[in-house]
Amino acid sequence: MNAVLFASDLPYWLQSIFRVLGGLVAVLLPAGTVVYLFLFKMLSFMQSRLGPMEAGPYGSMQLFAEVGKWLQKEDIVPANAQPEARIFKMAPLIVLASTFLLVVVVPFGPDALFTDFETGIFYALAVSSISVLGILIAGWASANKYSLLGGLRAAGQLVAYELPMVLAVIGVVIQAGTMNLQQIVVAQNTGSMFGWDGIGNPYVLTQFVAFIIFMISVQAELSQTPFDMPIAESELVSGYMTEYSGFRFLIFFIGEFATAGVFAMIASILFLGGWGVPFAWFGWTTIDSVDNWMNFAGPLILFAKMMALVFFIMWIRFSSPRLREDQLQRFAWKVLIPISLVNIMLTAVLKVAF
Amino acid sequence: MTMLGDRQQLAYIASQAADARVNVELETEGMTLNIGPQHPATHGTLRIIARLDGEQVVWAEPSAGYMHRGYEKLTEVRTFPQVTALVNRIDWLGSFANEVPFILAAEKLMGVEAPSRAQHIRTILFELSRIANVSLFLGDLGVQLGAITPVFFAFRDREYVLNLIEGATGGRFHPNFDRIGGLKDDLPAGFIDETRIVMKKLRTFCDQIEDLLFGNEIFQSRTRGIGVIPKDVALSYGLSGANLRASGVDWDLRRDQDIPMAWNKTDFKVITHPDGDSFARCWVRLQEVRESTKIVDQLLDTIPAGPVMAKVPKIIKVPEGEAWVSTENPLGEMGYYVVSQGDQGPFRVKIRSASFNNISIVPWLLKGVYVPDIITILASLYFILGDIDR
Numbered sequence: 001m002n003a004v005l006f007a008s009d010l011p012y013w014l015q016s017i018f019r020v021l022g023g024l025v026a027v028l029l030p031a032g033t034v035v036y037l038f039l040f041k042m043l044s045f046m047q048s049r050l051g052p053m054e055a056g057p058y059g060s061m062q063l064f065a066e067v068g069k070w071l072q073k074e075d076i077v078p079a080n081a082q083p084e085a086r087i088f089k090m091a092p093l094i095v096l097a098s099t100f101l102l103v104v105v106v107p108f109g110p111d112a113l114f115t116d117f118e119t120g121i122f123y124a125l126a127v128s129s130i131s132v133l134g135i136l137i138a139g140w141a142s143a144n145k146y147s148l149l150g151g152l153r154a155a156g157q158l159v160a161y162e163l164p165m166v167l168a169v170i171g172v173v174i175q176a177g178t179m180n181l182q183q184i185v186v187a188q189n190t191g192s193m194f195g196w197d198g199i200g201n202p203y204v205l206t207q208f209v210a211f212i213i214f215m216i217s218v219q220a221e222l223s224q225t226p227f228d229m230p231i232a233e234s235e236l237v238s239g240y241m242t243e244y245s246g247f248r249f250l251i252f253f254i255g256e257f258a259t260a261g262v263f264a265m266i267a268s269i270l271f272l273g274g275w276g277v278p279f280a281w282f283g284w285t286t287i288d289s290v291d292n293w294m295n296f297a298g299p300l301i302l303f304a305k306m307m308a309l310v311f312f313i314m315w316i317r318f319s320s321p322r323l324r325e326d327q328l329q330r331f332a333w334k335v336l337i338p339i340s341l342v343n344i345m346l347t348a349v350l351k352v353a354f
Numbered sequence: 355m356t357m358l359g360d361r362q363q364l365a366y367i368a369s370q371a372a373d374a375r376v377n378v379e380l381e382t383e384g385m386t387l388n389i390g391p392q393h394p395a396t397h398g399t400l401r402i403i404a405r406l407d408g409e410q411v412v413w414a415e416p417s418a419g420y421m422h423r424g425y426e427k428l429t430e431v432r433t434f435p436q437v438t439a440l441v442n443r444i445d446w447l448g449s450f451a452n453e454v455p456f457i458l459a460a461e462k463l464m465g466v467e468a469p470s471r472a473q474h475i476r477t478i479l480f481e482l483s484r485i486a487n488v489s490l491f492l493g494d495l496g497v498q499l500g501a502i503t504p505v506f507f508a509f510r511d512r513e514y515v516l517n518l519i520e521g522a523t524g525g526r527f528h529p530n531f532d533r534i535g536g537l538k539d540d541l542p543a544g545f546i547d548e549t550r551i552v553m554k555k556l557r558t559f560c561d562q563i564e565d566l567l568f569g570n571e572i573f574q575s576r577t578r579g580i581g582v583i584p585k586d587v588a589l590s591y592g593l594s595g596a597n598l599r600a601s602g603v604d605w606d607l608r609r610d611q612d613i614p615m616a617w618n619k620t621d622f623k624v625i626t627h628p629d630g631d632s633f634a635r636c637w638v639r640l641q642e643v644r645e646s647t648k649i650v651d652q653l654l655d656t657i658p659a660g661p662v663m664a665k666v667p668k669i670i671k672v673p674e675g676e677a678w679v680s681t682e683n684p685l686g687e688m689g690y691y692v693v694s695q696g697d698q699g700p701f702r703v704k705i706r707s708a709s710f711n712n713i714s715i716v717p718w719l720l721k722g723v724y725v726p727d728i729i730t731i732l733a734s735l736y737f738i739l740g741d742i743d744r
Contacts, residue, residue, distance in 0.1 A: 235498075
């Protein structure tokens with residue numbers, strides 16, 4: 001930590017600009033890559049078609065074409081939603097804001113981070129629920145019965161899956177002994193398994209059950225198939241998004257994939273070692289001894305891990321049918337939560353025992 | 355009440371309780387949800403008015419007629435050969451199958467019978483229409499339940515069948531190929547070999563769908579035990595086709611009646627399922643595609659040589675009389691009651707299309723189910739709007 005990257009040498013206004021730009025890059029770059037690689041291309045290949053091929057080489061500029069298309073469209077507020085038009089218009093922004101708040105605590109490298117919260121993961125789980133408010137507002141303010149059903153389903157589902165997610169994280173927190181995401185990364189990379197520190201101690205191995213529960217909950221939090229009944233385009237006609245058009249729909253859309261990216265980042269921080277490589281490879285011992293080049297390599301490593309996790313999220317999304325919401329609630333309360341409670345207990349016992 | 359199964363009884367009690375809640379206790383309001391006419395799950399313009407308590411359906415009724423085209427009336431001002439161009443727009447996914455029963459009814463009135471080769475080709479094209487129709491159903495089923503991938507496999511493999519139909523008849527969707535006394539043309543060169551290859555592909559497609567969809571636990575939990583139609587209820591509502599066979603009724607017009615088609619020269623199984631739920635209806639259709647491919651293979655082996663057209667006059671006048679012919683179409687029993695008064699065109703035609711009768715069970719079936727199950731049930735009943743509204 002000898003050469004300071006974004007920290008105190010710069011004036012405050014410059015730091016702020018860097019942080020805002022960094023936040024935009026950290027949210028929009030993964031979202032765009034995910035949409036192009038997975039939604040456009042992987043989905044097409046799975047469905048025996050080519051996907052976009054016209055805009056740019058292999059359709060790589062398709063994303064910009066789509067954004068341009070959405071921006072040109074009229075921003076419609078339905079007649080029945082006119083009395084609360086401001087609230088109606090606000091809803092997608094709240095959903096996207098939750099994503100930006102979420103990325104604040106993600107560490108990208110030893111020094112490349114926005115803030116270093118002591119209770120980082122607690123904060124992340126808290127702000128991720130703000131999107132529920134946006135979705136509920138969208139469902140209610142649309143003055144549309146389908147949207148209302150979708151919004152209520154979303155609220156019930158997101159609240160139900162918050163709990164197993166938190167409980168799954170508790171296992172990691174117990175093992176790392178900290179809620180600070182940066183220190184969780186360090187704890188995994190400096191750790192060792194039975195005295196062997198060749199790959200550190202990524203918690204995906206020791207907390208495998210928590211990892212699976214966390215990924216299932218992420219799938220539900222993101223309303224991806226098989227948990228997409230708030231959107232359910234074949235029954236609720238896209239649920240709470242039905243009445244949105246133009247750039248407000250675009251914001252919902254970006255929010256969906258950006259949140260997928262950020263949640264995958266958090267999952268890779270919690271379970272896959274985040275931005276780090278095992279410190280033993282380069283002879284580092286603490287975070288302070290990490291070489292400065294990790295500030296550049298770290299984001300790339302995190303990005304690679306994130307893409308791997310999003311690949312699984314999208315793979316399941318593209319290939320499985322949708323559950324019914326009572327089956328979903330039953331799955332959350334009767335399967336995931338008991339298993340995660342047992343996992344916490346076992347983790348605590350083993351932590352004390354070793 | 356004796357007719358009702360356990361689930362239906364529970365649904366009845368739930369609906370009573372819901373009414374009581376709505377009206378007396380909490381003064382909560384029931385919500386009337388309009389599913390359709392513009393809704394992705396209704397395959398067109400069917401409207402279902404559902405009164406909901408929360409997400410539970412208390413009362414539901416289908417409202418058809420948004421796409422009524424008046425084919426029965428239109429046939430009265432057309433000559434007999436012109437009618438096929440109208441009626442193959444009824445069930446637009448399996449068009450050739452719509453022409454056959456009408457032509458058979460006209461032939462019955464005239465006392466003409468198509469030559470053996472024409473009968474074989476008719477049956478082959480009939481079964482190809484069934485395969486094209488039902489394979490799209492199998493893909494669409496996934497979309498209705500939220501799996502977006504199978505429908506592309508269905509479109510891909512249906513294309514092979516449509517190419518065959520186009521090669522033989524000149525029309526992908528609306529062949530208009532059947533004539534009184536036979537067929538417009540003979541099969542094109544290479545059709546038989548090509549068809550054999552495509553039938554193999556279709557069997558692979560069935561395996562894929564079975565692995566991807568029917569083996570999926572989520573799919574099973576969404577469809578098993580949902581929308582159960584007991585045998586007696588199915589019969590009393592006049593269901594036909596796979597919907598009836600899925601309730602355990604062994605009934606197939608291809609086997610059960612003696613009409614001048616080539617089915618009785620083939621050996622095929624009539625698929626039934628004892629459960630009567632949505633899964634059974636989908637499963638029966640999947641197996642029927644397999645059986646159809648086998649029927650086509652057998653007919654290709656035994657297709658006789660000879661003319662494809664019997665001797666009929668240039669200007670067709672159908673003698674006075676009445677005739678009813680129905681066949682086992684992709685959606686169920688489809689029949690035409692043709693009344694002729696000796697003119698060039700029919701005096702009156704009554705069309706019995708399968709979907710119209712099949713959706714008549716919807717109010718009974720939807721009582722007490724949840725909103726997502728409406729979609730499952732409608733998808734598994736499998737109707738086509740043109741077949742309801744005609």
